[in-house]
Amino acid sequence: MNLENFIPVNTLCTHYKMEKSFFGNLSEIGLIEIQIIEETQYIHLDSVYEIEKIIRMHQELDVNLEGIDVVFNLLQKIDALQAELVSVRNRLLLYEN
Numbered sequence: 001m002n003l004e005n006f007i008p009v010n011t012l013c014t015h016y017k018m019e020k021s022f023f024g025n026l027s028e029i030g031l032i033e034i035q036i037i038e039e040t041q042y043i044h045l046d047s048v049y050e051i052e053k054i055i056r057m058h059q060e061l062d063v064n065l066e067g068i069d070v071v072f073n074l075l076q077k078i079d080a081l082q083a084e085l086v087s088v089r090n091r092l093l094l095y096e097n
Helices: 009-016 020-028 045-060 065-096
Strands: 006-008 034-037 040-044
Touching: 006 009, 006 045, 009 020, 009 040, 009 045, 020 034, 020 040, 020 045, 040 045, 045 065
Parallel strands: none
Antiparallel strands: 006 040, 034 040
8 A cells, every 4th residue: 555645643643742542532533534554553644634623623722522523513514504505506596697
């Protein structure tokens, strides 16, 4: 497997000064996906943006993991509703013209 799109969890722990268990907990509640390759845990590069948001919420706002899970679920619902609104507006424009 090509590892160029993955970052070892240990590297993230060092960079963000977080415990390895923090990333394990994020994986358990479904906020990130950890891949195990040759007994080493990796996170895909696409997840780094979300991880940074999670860490900022946790450290700067003192939000616990359950609260972060709720916030992310609400943000996903907002994104879905905004996409639906754009779709409905586009269909409405077809009928107005």
